Amino acid sequence: MDIKKITTLGALKKSGYTSKSVKEEIRANLIRSIKNREEPFTGILGYEDTVIPDTERALLSRHNILFLGLRGQAKTRMARQMVDLLDEYIPVVAGSEVNDDPLQPLSRFARDLVAEYGDETPVQWLHRSERYGEKLATPDVSVADLIGDIDPIKAANLKLSFADEKVIHYGIIPRSNRGIFVINELPDLQARIQVALFNILQEGDIQIRGFKLRMPLDILFVFTANPEDYTNRGSIVTPLKDRIESQILTHYPKTIETSLAITEQEASITPAQQELVTVSDLVKRLIEQVAFEARSNEYVDKKSGVSARLTIAAFENAVSSAERRAIIHNEQQTQVWISDLSGIIPAITGKIELVYEGEQEGPYQVAVNLLDKAIRSQFVQYFPNPELLKKKRNTGKRSQQEKEPENPYKSVTRWFDAGNHLDLLMDMKDDDKIAALYQVDGLFGIVKKFYPHANEKENALLMELVLHGLAAYSMVSKKVIDGRIEFKDLMGSMMNLGAFSAHDDEHSDQDEEDDFQ
Incomplete structure (x- = not known):
């Protein structure tokens, strides 16, 4: 049966449709995905044995999730891919701002509509791509942005008093009802704003300008945070952290091979560049080694991290350096030489935060040193140390039988x-x-x-x-x-x-x- 042909509440009831929470929905689809040996998180490399299993366990437990890790560790990408675990379509009361379930309406608007029209209440179908909300936490985010406020224009147009529930303009969280809502960089959210999330997470109450609304919102919350943000810019208030059931630690690629695969997947190289420039495995490994050197370098701030975006941008720069040289000399084919890697310096300097000693050294010199150390590390993979x-x-004198090693x-x-x-x-x-x-x-x-x-x-x-x-x-x-x-x-x-x-x-x-x- 084509579900889109169901356009009224009565037809929905006859179809046998049953309501389920968004977390139950994700749980059921994840179980099916695991049984079918499918990959629910595609294109997420290096997390197969760590972050992905932890995330699947959290979703099976119907938990809200906090991804804790440094920048460039695919935290937001993990959250966005959870949308694929939602049902393709769900029914909502037509015209509802908060995606009301026709069988269990929450808002005053939907309840009044069902009371007036009964089985003739109009029903729409919402695609899973529209059931995702995301907000970057910044100090200027207000309770009105997230939860809602009284809309005086709506009150005037509808000739309603401010005491009427219909004058409420809902924020992004209620509008994400029956979906997934993500707050990026949670510690940047002011403490008083974080406090406003307590009841939503635990009791399902929302309070807007004196209105005490019993609206048990049906949302999977996903938060992301940098562990060092707790001391740098703010912190996650303890009661809120206590209400987030699963905290999952993310990490950078642990091997060069994983890092290579990520860069190859993410780098934007045009077909014309691919035809003109070849990049050897040696050069690719040198570029990846730069990031590994940076993450352990004394001049680079480890608290800030070194994003995977460094090697992606560096790889694109290396290809462009070779391309530019080929264009200058009208060459039909070239390769990325090691000398071309001087062109990746801007990609390095823009992606690393330096400690005080690094600032004294200078970002350019630190980047050059990182490239030299990468060459030093990779050289012994190809030639004798x-x-x-x-x-x-x-080592001193040798016996007559022992020959001096050939240099x-x-x-x-x-x-x-x-x-x-x-x-x-x-x-x-x-x-x-x-x-x-x-x-x-x-x-x-x-x-x-x-x-x-x-x-x-x-x-x-x-x-x-x-x-x-x-x-x-x-x-x-x-x-x-x-x-x-x-x-x-x-x-x-x-x-x-x-x-x-x-x-x-x-x-x-x-x-x-x-x-x-």
Whole structure:
């Protein structure tokens, strides 16, 4: 039977429709989903064994929920996807502001309508997409916004006194009756506003300007909060927190693989970009590693968190950096080079909050350091750890049978020690960059030894990684100067720096002598 053909209360009764609460509705549909091995929360990655099972248990228990976690942890997305667990359509009294159930009307409007028309009371069907309400908690949110107030214009138009219940203008919570209502960043809500939610959660009473209305609203409440907001901007008042039955802790991706999947799912890359630019798994992992480094970095405020949006924006920037370079040189195909990752710096600086020491260092320098640390961390996943080679070389005397471990980087460092240097321009043509990389003695040999089946582009990218990795492990010098990356020998750079400092000291001494005279 087509439910939309049911347009009156009498027809609804004859159909055998039975009312059930929104929490019972979600519970029944979730049970069906679990039995059918369906995924009620699609596109939520990394929560399969943690947050999603906790949420399902809370919904089966018919609980209101508080998602507690740092920014960018899919708290609101989890709440929005609960809509899919609602029935596709439910009947409501036509014209009702609060989605009155025709069989159990709550508002004065609906009760009067049913009393007047009986079985001929008009019925409408409400889609589940319209049964979701959301409010971002800000200090200026009022009780009238959430619950309601007297509407003097309505009173004047209907020629009613302010004592008549029909003059009430309902807020967003009553209008979300028989649905899901979400308050984001709950601690930002003023304490007196939070107190107004007590009775709604527990007793179902709402009070508007002296009207004591017994309206047992049928709502699944979902709240989100940052745990550090309790001290930064406000707190969840204890009685309200006590009335929220399930508190679920969210978290950031625990593995690079999960983080990679999230970025690939969420990043907005155009078909034209996909055709022009290829992104290797190596570069993708470097970008994800930046977020992991940031979450444990001493300069980054851990209380604020590092959102998954950092890697999504960084990935888009990296692709755009390569695209821009290809457009400049009219290239038909290119790849994201490690030097292109300098283009992700704006995505990093905009997504991290710094502690005092970080502010002193400066957001740009912190972002550069995070990128260098990401290269250092990922480099050892592809090539031998230079630190281990240093340690083995310094362990003292060896027996005659024990050979000194082979250092695969020796020929590269020797090339730089001989006074050679390599400049890689940020906007260099691919062919020019490949030719430049092959100038470094032994660089291709290292890559060929560990990756004998790599193609030309892969070889060149791995060669570039070796240079950046050796710089990250202080075996060669790397400087970013005016749109180019300069690689030189480490000792020569240090000596030049020392000579420069000595030169400065000499001038300083002369200046002091001149001042004295």
